[in-house]
Amino acid sequence: MSIQWFPGHMHKARLEIQSVLPKVDVVIEVLDARIPYSSENPMLAELRGDKPCLKVLAKSDLADDAMTEIWISHFEESVGVRAHAVTTEDVPTIRRLKHIVAKMVPHRAGMTITAMIVGIPNVGKSTIINFLANRKIAKTGNTPAVTQQQQRVNIGDSVALLDTPGVLWPNVHNVNSGYRLGLVGSIKDTAMDYADIGFFGARYLAANYPERLMQRYDLTSVPGTDLELIEAIGRRRGCLGKSNLVDIDRASRILVNDIRGGELGRLTLETPELMRREQVQTAKVIAEKEEASKEKDAKRKKRFRDKQRAQRKSREMN
Template sequence: MINNKIQWFPGHMHKARKEIEEVVPKIDVIIEVLDARIPFSSENPLIRTLRGDKPVIKVLNKRDLADPAMTDIWMAHLEQEQGVSAMAITTQQQSEVNRIMERCRALAPHREAMGKNIRSMIMGIPNVGKSTIINSLAGRVIAKTGNQPAVTRQQQRINLQNGVVLSDTPGILWPKVENPHSGFRLAATGAVKDTAMDYDEVAFYTVEYLASAYPERLQERYQLDDLPETEIELMEAIGAKRGCLRAGGRVDIHKASEILLHDLRAGALGGITLEAPDMIETELVQVEEETARREAEKAANKEARRKRYLKNKR
């Protein structure tokens, strides 16, 4: 079980959550933008709580960076949840972005029948491409975009002039990422600021997964004949191939880590998905067991302190 947890919850995100809670009752359809490479880890559990029984469109963005076969599996998995409609897009294709509005109309036909605008709200964690989608839908620059997370800081309402009104929200992470695997995947894909993560640890985690799931991609990208057995040796091999050497010929692991993560984010390794539904089920069981163990340990420590206190009082 991985113990390292990557947490990042700036103050403005807490404020954003409160604002969203106030607006949701007036919304017809919720659009949640996910990263197609990490559909579970980029899915904010707060949104499930906030939306109630509102229909939600799960938009798997950056499909061009993900494994197509895994994207199909994830869409089928997500649609098992009541009220969820899933679709995969890339903002490189305007026609795919436009399908979001078509899906909104399909989920709120009563609003069109009444001659009223469909009230939609777009949500998503930082750096999943939400702002780029908004600008594409509006046909003009409305939302700031950037490769760093947390660019959008305040809510705004946008009339798309096509029968749909879109409420934008800041990208919010949740206060505590319970699944440590999700923390590493969020960091690997750039959902948290690089200053909030240890590049080397994230790279070790990522390269270990890639060696298991996509070994041929690593071999091809870094011209490796064989893959070393450990993640540290593999990162050293990648660093050596890319000239990340320090004095004395030692490999600079940090530079090698930066190269690997930048290649992953840019799609230089090909279409890669970092998680699968069955993997997530196993991980969540582990998290539940670990949580139960810690609670039991905490209760035992509390009881031991109580007994010591009573003994000292005698």
């Protein structure tokens, strides 16, 4: 599944982020604790440079506790990076984030600290802002791309937040990250296929959380293939069509919505080790695409030159 979703306001947001970064003291990047790697925007990492960064792992109540701790340790191996897990069920923890931000820039003591808060769509950024400010400022919703313009929010304790629209990068080169973004709801439903991401989710859960599947869907065992698993879920949930065949799309939607809603328990869909393997694979994919693009461009230029030569020869002969 190839996902390309880059609405116009996102392109505008990228330019705005780039223009105001010199005035920013700390970058707060909100990640989804279930997919810390796939929700970490490589475009934002490129723009941020060496600015101090606080990685906030949101929706941690939906993620595997042990894996969240592993991810926090992984992020804090990088210079200038702190990481903290939050959930909307624990508001005091969210409000303490501004004190962590202040400690990251001790040279700004006594002055207003400007923190830019960024994150991909539907990661919970607006909800965090509202809790930090102790009032409703940012619009929230369960669909991607609710925030569509930049705004400055004073959250007290000499900290000002620059809120930005959720920015998804132009092309998700890592196909697995694309599936995970779809699974947690960070990509609009119109830009993906439920059956595609349902099969991906079925494979991952069968390999890593089989007991959750058996418990949720009352299965005595986990079928051997993703198709068989989706069909088993469909039969248990009455997703039957003509000739008693399972409606794969309906069954896939049930699995995806159960993952998003935490109905299968606390799940983490990737690990730092998995991230490292996929980074190598993704770098290879990008290099191959760039090489293919160069070859295509070279052939186009050659055809143009050959056409010019043929035209000159024709004129000389006439």
